Amino acid sequence: MSASASPNERRKFLGILLGAIGAIIAGAFAWPLVRFLSPNNKGGAAQQVKIPKEKVAVGGAHFFSYQGRPAVLLEPEPGQYVALSAVCTHLGCIVKWVSDSQEFLCPCHGGRFSPAGQVLGGPPPKPLTTYAVKLDGETILVG
Ligand code: FES
Numbered sequence: 659m660s661a662s663a664s665p666n667e668r669r670k671f672l673g674i675l676l677g678a679i680g681a682i683i684a685g686a687f688a689w690p691l692v693r694f695l696s697p698n699n700k701g702g703a704a705q706q707v708k709i710p711k712e713k714v715a716v717g718g719a720h721f722f723s724y725q726g727r728p729a730v731l732l733e734p735e736p737g738q739y740v741a742l743s744a745v746c747t748h749l750g751c752i753v754k755w756v757s758d759s760q761e762f763l764c765p766c767h768g769g770r771f772s773p774a775g776q777v778l779g780g781p782p783p784k785p786l787t788t789y790a791v792k793l794d795g796e797t798i799l800v801g
Contacts, residue, residue: 705725706799706800707799707801708794708797708800709798709800710797710798711796711797711798712796713731714732714798716734716736717733717760718732718733718757719731719732720732721744722800724743724789724800724801725801727743727744727745728743728744728745728752729741729742729743729744729789730742730743731798734760734774739793739798740775741788741789741790741798741800741801742771742775742788743775743787743788743789744762745786745787746764746769746782747769747777747782747783747786748764748767748783749767751765751766753765753769760773761773761778764780764782767781768780768781769781774788775788789801
């Protein structure tokens, strides 16, 4: 656009410029919503998480991220592993592992879960989600 552009050309240019800026702003606001609503479809093997056996001890818990959400791996008995979602089934708070009582406690409303994820008390309506666990040498495969 030259300095001698007519008012109509300037108006048209400003319209295009404002439209482009509006599209960028709309995209910036819409992208998080699209990501939130879209299913997590990373595909088979990419969903598996590898955890070295040494990360978890008998009676202890190892918290990790599974598909972008908090999860926990337990070893209730030597060589026996359990992987669970760490998201409380009541209103979605993250459960804590209480090693003294060998149970999960939800800090929000006092929900309690067994090491297998079963509801022991409080308002949670259903057990914690369990994930498949496989052993591969010194590595635990979750998912
Ligand atoms: S969110 Fe866990 S008991 Fe309410």
